[in-house]
Amino acid sequence: MGTAIVWFRRDLRVADHHALSAALRHHEQVLPLYIHAPQEEGAWSPGAASRWWQHHALAALDESLRRAGGSLYLRTGSSLDVLEAVVRQAGARSVYWNRLYEPHALRRDAACRKALEAMGVEVHTYDGALWRGPSQVWTAENKPYRVFTPFWRNLRAQLGDAPELPLAAPSRVPGPAIDGGERLDSLGLLAQGSWVAGLAGNWTPGEAGARAALDLFAGHALTGYDVQRDLPDRTGTSRLSPHLHFGEITPRQIRHALARAAAGSAGQNKALEGFLRELGWREFAHHVLFHFPHTADRNLDARFDRHPWREDPAALQRWQQGRTGIPLVDAGMRELWATGWMHNRVRMITASWLTKNMGQHWLHGARWFWDTLVDADLANNSLGWQWVAGCGVDAAPYFRIFNPVIQGKRYDPDGAYIRRWIPALREAPAHLVHEPWVQPGFAASCAYPQPMLDPKASRQRALDAYANSRKQTR
Numbered sequence: 516m517g518t519a520i521v522w523f524r525r526d527l528r529v530a531d532h533h534a535l536s537a538a539l540r541h542h543e544q545v546l547p548l549y550i551h552a553p554q555e556e557g558a559w560s561p562g563a564a565s566r567w568w569q570h571h572a573l574a575a576l577d578e579s580l581r582r583a584g585g586s587l588y589l590r591t592g593s594s595l596d597v598l599e600a601v602v603r604q605a606g607a608r609s610v611y612w613n614r615l616y617e618p619h620a621l622r623r624d625a626a627c628r629k630a631l632e633a634m635g636v637e638v639h640t641y642d643g644a645l646w647r648g649p650s651q652v653w654t655a656e657n658k659p660y661r662v663f664t665p666f667w668r669n670l671r672a673q674l675g676d677a678p679e680l681p682l683a684a685p686s687r688v689p690g691p692a693i694d695g696g697e698r699l700d701s702l703g704l705l706a707q708g709s710w711v712a713g714l715a716g717n718w719t720p721g722e723a724g725a726r727a728a729l730d731l732f733a734g735h736a737l738t739g740y741d742v743q744r745d746l747p748d749r750t751g752t753s754r755l756s757p758h759l760h761f762g763e764i765t766p767r768q769i770r771h772a773l774a775r776a777a778a779g780s781a782g783q784n785k786a787l788e789g790f791l792r793e794l795g796w797r798e799f800a801h802h803v804l805f806h807f808p809h810t811a812d813r814n815l816d817a818r819f820d821r822h823p824w825r826e827d828p829a830a831l832q833r834w835q836q837g838r839t840g841i842p843l844v845d846a847g848m849r850e851l852w853a854t855g856w857m858h859n860r861v862r863m864i865t866a867s868w869l870t871k872n873m874g875q876h877w878l879h880g881a882r883w884f885w886d887t888l889v890d891a892d893l894a895n896n897s898l899g900w901q902w903v904a905g906c907g908v909d910a911a912p913y914f915r916i917f918n919p920v921i922q923g924k925r926y927d928p929d930g931a932y933i934r935r936w937i938p939a940l941r942e943a944p945a946h947l948v949h950e951p952w953v954q955p956g957f958a959a960s961c962a963y964p965q966p967m968l969d970p971k972a973s974r975q976r977a978l979d980a981y982a983n984s985r986k987q988t989r
């Protein structure tokens with residue numbers, strides 16, 4: 516009984532929210548609290564695109580809570596100081612939260628728990644962001660997994676055939692009236708300029724936006740997911756990644772809704788299994804970051820610590836701005852800048868071009884993605900970059916260097932994706948759209964840059980450098 520605090524972090528929803536539901540079950544009053552403390556995330560505090568999303572997701576959460584008679588109490592400062600102060604102010608005897616698994620969050624949360632318990636406050640924490648917390652899946656030898664397929668086999672078996680039922684949204688959130696809260700605008704999360712318009716035109720942050728994206732996917736794209744998910748020109752994937760990152764929707768809600776949509780259709784069920792496997796990659800990424808926390812900043816495979824990465828800020832800038840002269844790479848980087856998102860296949864291709872052909876450290880790419888992706892997620896981003904660079908768990912073999920021309924011809928055969936993002940190539944004939952350099956003078960005639968590097972020669976250089984690094988002893 517009495518008052519409890521629910522500390523919202525990256526679980527910006529009211530439905531299927533374990534901490535909120537539990538607090539409401541056991542207390543008369545519940546104060547939903549959000550603490551803005553980006554300094555606690557160190558080098559990986561939210562980038563510009565994430566801050567934009569965060570602003571709107573917090574506004575949406577506040578609206579949902581208001582509809583249920585509560586509101587989101589916002590504060591800035593150190594999480595520990597704010598929690599201690601608000602506990603006293605509200606006379607709360609319990610604090611509830613859903614767990615996060617990034618290294619900084621684990622350290623911070625452990626310190627907060629210790630201090631609160633020392634004050635005589637009860638702390639209750641829950642898993643919610645994942646199907647299974649990272650310490651619930653182990654190899655037969657009781658070790659963390661380093662390879663995806665056996666990890667997924669184990670997790671999939673744990674999930675069973677029947678989807679778990681998500682928790683309903685509470686109809687009432689009766690909260691105490693407390694002074695001293697801050698206004699969302701004062702957090703300064705929103706960037707100015709035309710870039711923001713691109714984000715706003717493409718996304719609806721918040722729980723309702725997440726639900727709408729899920730419904731759209733269930734109704735239109737699930738059936739063809741197996742094939743369409745690789746075609747960057749189609750809306751063949753769910754685009755749920757930012758909603759998942761901010762906890763506006765849970766994997767449990769997604770599985771439950773999609774299983775209902777697919778019920779009775781063998782084809783849809785097959786597609787659903789493929790989709791669940793992708794969510795399995797997200798679980799795997801969190802598992803890896805939890806057990807190998809240094810992988811946000813350092814190679815998992817130490818043989819790459821002395822790899823001769825190249826430093827070339829001007830070349831890096833060409834990659835960031837989509838001016839490499841390689842159409843599929845440039846299209847992806849421009850999609851990222853214009854919308855805050857990039858198709859998964861193109862993420863692999865742009866990352867391969869940066870780390871292999873250009874020979875630059877994967878962290879340069881990871882940081883750029885971090886600032887510009889609306890779904891920037893430490894676990895998924897670190898795993899994705901180290902996978903492509905070949906220095907992480909379950910890494911792509913070092914000789915796998917994505918060839919952007921072959922990839923383009925296979926997955927964007929008409930060049931529709933390239934034409935959409937590179938106006939200079941909109942009218943390019945089909946035989947030139949993926950490799951405009953093969954016809955002398957053509958690229959210049961449409962004001963498109965020459966390739967910054969010869970794809971073949973740079974591939975060979977990368978193969979030699981990688982073969983050498985792999986010979987290093989660990």
Ligand SMILES: Cc1cc2nc3c(=O)[nH]c(=O)nc-3n(C[C@H](O)[C@H](O)[C@H](O)COP(=O)(O)OP(=O)(O)OC[C@H]3O[C@@H](n4cnc5c(N)ncnc54)[C@H](O)[C@@H]3O)c2cc1C
Nearest residue numbers: 752753754755756793794796797859890891892895896899
């Ligand atoms: C270099 C690189 C960097 C990446 N950085 C991020 C990142 O910062 N944040 C992020 O969410 N994803 C990242 N990914 C993974 C993947 O590209 C995105 O999750 C996916 O494109 C999101 O689109 P979607 O929601 O339509 O995916 P769908 O195909 O609809 O998949 C559903 C969900 O499964 C999860 N998922 C799918 N593929 C992967 C994957 N390979 N790894 C982990 N989870 C996956 C995501 O949560 C996704 O929303 C990265 C991949 C690469 C190669």
